[in-house]
Amino acid sequence: MNLYFEIVDWNPLFMIFMACFVMFVIYILYRMGNSTYRKTKYKGEPFLSGNPPVGEWKDDLEPINIRGDSFYWGFIQALKFYFKPLIAGHTGRLNDYIFWFIITLVVVMVVLSFA
Amino acid sequence: MGGKTIIDPFYHSPALIVFIPLVSSLIIASVGFISKKLQHILFFIALLITAFFGILMSYEIYTVGDWSFAIELGSMRLTSGDHVFMMYFLADGVSAMATIILSITSVAAGLYSYTNLMEEEDSITRYYILFLITVAGTHGMIFSANLFNRFLWFQVVIASTSALVAFRKYDDRAFEAALKYLVLGCIAWFFFLFSIGIAYGVHGEMQFYELAEGITGGFADRIAMAILIVVMAFKSGAVPVHFVKPDAYSRAPSSVTVVMVVVSQAGLWTMFRIVFNVYGTAVNTYIVGWVVIMLGILSAFIGVSMALVQRSIKRLMAYHAISQTGYMLLGVGVGIAVMGTTDMGIFGRDAMVGGIFHIINHAIYKGLLFLTAGAIIYKTGERDLNKMGGLGRSMKWTMLFFIIGALAISGVPPLNGFTSKLIIYRSVYMFNPVLSVVAMLVSILTLASFYKVFHSVFMGASREKYNDIKEEPMTMLVGMGILAFAVILLSIFPGRAIAILVEPAVEALGVIS
Numbered sequence: 013m014n015l016y017f018e019i020v021d022w023n024p025l026f027m028i029f030m031a032c033f034v035m036f037v038i039y040i041l042y043r044m045g046n047s048t049y050r051k052t053k054y055k056g057e058p059f060l061s062g063n064p065p066v067g068e069w070k071d072d073l074e075p076i077n078i079r080g081d082s083f084y085w086g087f088i089q090a091l092k093f094y095f096k097p098l099i100a101g102h103t104g105r106l107n108d109y110i111f112w113f114i115i116t117l118v119v120v121m122v123v124l125s126f127a
Numbered sequence: 128m129g130g131k132t133i134i135d136p137f138y139h140s141p142a143l144i145v146f147i148p149l150v151s152s153l154i155i156a157s158v159g160f161i162s163k164k165l166q167h168i169l170f171f172i173a174l175l176i177t178a179f180f181g182i183l184m185s186y187e188i189y190t191v192g193d194w195s196f197a198i199e200l201g202s203m204r205l206t207s208g209d210h211v212f213m214m215y216f217l218a219d220g221v222s223a224m225a226t227i228i229l230s231i232t233s234v235a236a237g238l239y240s241y242t243n244l245m246e247e248e249d250s251i252t253r254y255y256i257l258f259l260i261t262v263a264g265t266h267g268m269i270f271s272a273n274l275f276n277r278f279l280w281f282q283v284v285i286a287s288t289s290a291l292v293a294f295r296k297y298d299d300r301a302f303e304a305a306l307k308y309l310v311l312g313c314i315a316w317f318f319f320l321f322s323i324g325i326a327y328g329v330h331g332e333m334q335f336y337e338l339a340e341g342i343t344g345g346f347a348d349r350i351a352m353a354i355l356i357v358v359m360a361f362k363s364g365a366v367p368v369h370f371v372k373p374d375a376y377s378r379a380p381s382s383v384t385v386v387m388v389v390v391s392q393a394g395l396w397t398m399f400r401i402v403f404n405v406y407g408t409a410v411n412t413y414i415v416g417w418v419v420i421m422l423g424i425l426s427a428f429i430g431v432s433m434a435l436v437q438r439s440i441k442r443l444m445a446y447h448a449i450s451q452t453g454y455m456l457l458g459v460g461v462g463i464a465v466m467g468t469t470d471m472g473i474f475g476r477d478a479m480v481g482g483i484f485h486i487i488n489h490a491i492y493k494g495l496l497f498l499t500a501g502a503i504i505y506k507t508g509e510r511d512l513n514k515m516g517g518l519g520r521s522m523k524w525t526m527l528f529f530i531i532g533a534l535a536i537s538g539v540p541p542l543n544g545f546t547s548k549l550i551i552y553r554s555v556y557m558f559n560p561v562l563s564v565v566a567m568l569v570s571i572l573t574l575a576s577f578y579k580v581f582h583s584v585f586m587g588a589s590r591e592k593y594n595d596i597k598e599e600p601m602t603m604l605v606g607m608g609i610l611a612f613a614v615i616l617l618s619i620f621p622g623r624a625i626a627i628l629v630e631p632a633v634e635a636l637g638v639i640s
Contacts, residue, residue: 022549024541024619077587080438080512083579088436098432102370106307109370110314116368117318117357120418124353125346127414 140184141216141270142198144226147177148259148266155259159252167241170255174237177262178230185223189631193219195272215334217272220631224483225269225396227628228490229389231613233262236382239498239606242599244380247295254294254380260287261386268393274323274333277397281319281362284390285312291387292379301378308375315358322354335404344409352410355401356418362394365456366425369449373433376445377510381501382606384441385494388448392486395452399459403636408467416464423460424565427453431572439510440500440580444493447536447576450569451489457566458482458551461558474557476633481550484629488543488617492535495610499529502599502607503584512583519585521596526585528607533581535614537574543617543624 088095151173155166200212237258244254264287267280289312293305327333329348330341342348357368364372372391376384402415430450437443462479465471502525503518504510519526535542538549548570556563598604617624 022546022621024546024621027541028619077516077590078582080515080579080583083582084435084575095432095436098429099436102373102433104374106310109307109311112367112370113311113314113357113361116360117354120357121350121353123418124349124356124410124415127344127349127352127411 137184137187138194138196139198140180140187141218141222141266142196142214144177144180144184145263145266145270147180148173148263151176152256152259152263155255156252163251166252166255170259171234171237171241173259174233174262177266178234181226181230181266184218185227188218188220188223189627193217193635213273214271215273215276216270217335218270220633220635221396221400222269222635224487224628224632225389225393226266228392228487229262229265229269229386231609232385232389232490232494235494235498235606235609236385237606238609239385239501239603240380240382241602244294244382250294250296254291257287257291257294258383258386261291261383261390265386265390265393269396272335274326274335274338278316278319278323281397282316284393285309285316288375288379288383288387288390291383292375294380294383295378298378300374304371304374304378307371311361311371315361318354319358322351322358325351325354335400339405339407342406342409344406344411348406349410352401352406352415356398356415359394359398359401360422360456363391363398363452363456364426364449365422365452366429366449369426369430372449373442373445376448376497377439377441381441381497381504384445384497384501388493388497389490391448391452392490395455395459395486399636402463403466407637412466413464416460416462416466419456419460419463420562421460423453423456423458424562425453426450426456427569428565431569431576434576435572435579438512440503440512440515440584441497441510443512443576443580444496444500447496447573448489448493450573451485451493451536453569454485454548454551454566455482455489457555457562458485458547461555461562464558470558474554477550478554478558479633479636480625480629481547481554483632484621484625485544485547485551487624487628488535488547488614491610491613491617492532492542492544495528495607495614496532496536498603498607498610499525499532502603505603506596506599507593512580515584515590515593516587517585517589518593518596520589521593522585522598524598524604525607528611529581529585531611531614533574533577535618537577538570539574541618543614543621546618546621 151169155169155173158165158169195215195217197213197215200214202209202211204210240254240258244251247254261284264280264283268277268284271277271280286309289305289309292308293302295301323333325347326338329345329351330338332338332341361368376387379387398419402419406415427450430446430448430453434443434446434450437446458478458480459482462471462475462482465475465478468475502522503515506522507515507518509515531542535544538544548566552563552566555566
């Protein structure tokens, strides 16, 4: 169960045990909290100055779905110089696939001819 | 070599493991008119028996040792003399590990396909036959101790998997993907034959160990090795010969994609066998190692980059399969680069262990992820991440299996993907720190990409059109559960898995630290 290599030591059960221990400590801290706390209407909601109270505002929200394309849109836009040619290179054409196969073959043959 | 004698009951078990699915496919074809359900039961029993013998044979290898044998298939009298056709089998650590991977994944995929593909009643017989032929062909590739035998099984696997990709006759894109896969597979197959011709022409041998004795590292040897490496890189889906993999993986039924991942790994095993067992230190291993490392780094980075911009769930996962292949090539590439030097004992062997452990991890968690993708497509009829959302409420088990697979592939501790990646990072760092940093960056991007899938599919508000969706049928859940359980086992007991599965494979490749 342990991994003891020349350079790597790793024990997953120790990590699981430590995670359980940390959760136990969190539970103890939680139990030590103020037991007289009572949740009222706006307690615990974020306070946004100038906006309507969150409790009322929340009822007007539309159901939200984040589209797959929206994830990392900014990241991909910022690295457009990298992603654009990469996507364009994946043409879906069989001729291109064969071209890359032959090119790779030639390059590897040339390199390994010195091996 | 030769830990067994012919009187031993397990002596011919590798041949049995190849022939059981082949014979079963004929039986299944002939009972199709009786009952489709009977067909599936027989199909599943055939997979179970094959897996049983596979695991039993692996146990024999681990307890008794390696052995090899040949079966005569027939002879022919030509003008050049009498020719005997032999099939050579080799049972060692590599074949044991590969057959265990194929056994687990094929059983899970076979069970999963019961309800997943039952609607395709017209073509289900074709599916059973082709699936079993693919399993037999992959076992054939794994056990072959001879280049020409391996070439024949390679051909069988290319043909059967192409047909399986085009399983859904009404899907034009599946047909297109299958055609591309077949054409490129045939081109690779031709070059494979060409390199075998060179090796046979120079040395008059095609068996690995006999051929290894004659290898001098001359120009012809190096050219033959270069061709073999590129052909097997294509088979394993390494960049820049990866293009057909996303097409084929994304259109094939998910149960087929699971097996196709293992088929790809048979290409990796062949590459490793050729480099270690056949050519060894007769060539400049530092240059060979760097070629493999570059293929690995390109695969890891370009694979994950392309995954990040995909909107089709299965295509995204297909690019991740390419990216993960990069880790395996990276680990083993470092092992090749330091072969025969003192560095092999310091970090080369660990890099090999990491790379090979990643092969089994990848087959299991990638198989699980493909099955979850298949379950989502089966229930929603949708592949586009932009059109999904809120499915976590109705597909709780699928979401749980997805989380297990996604965390494992992203290398989040304490899951098995983390263990193999940790070994790779540390050992590769000692070879070249830049490579290790790139590998870690790929892991971060993998996590980012799977978070995108998780949120797009399972989180957010429920979409009205998915209101009636319920959890998948039990067989699909059990199929996914088998692989999820395997992920957890490999995560909790990585030391055992390495000692039992990986170390014998590394030793079979002739790695001496």
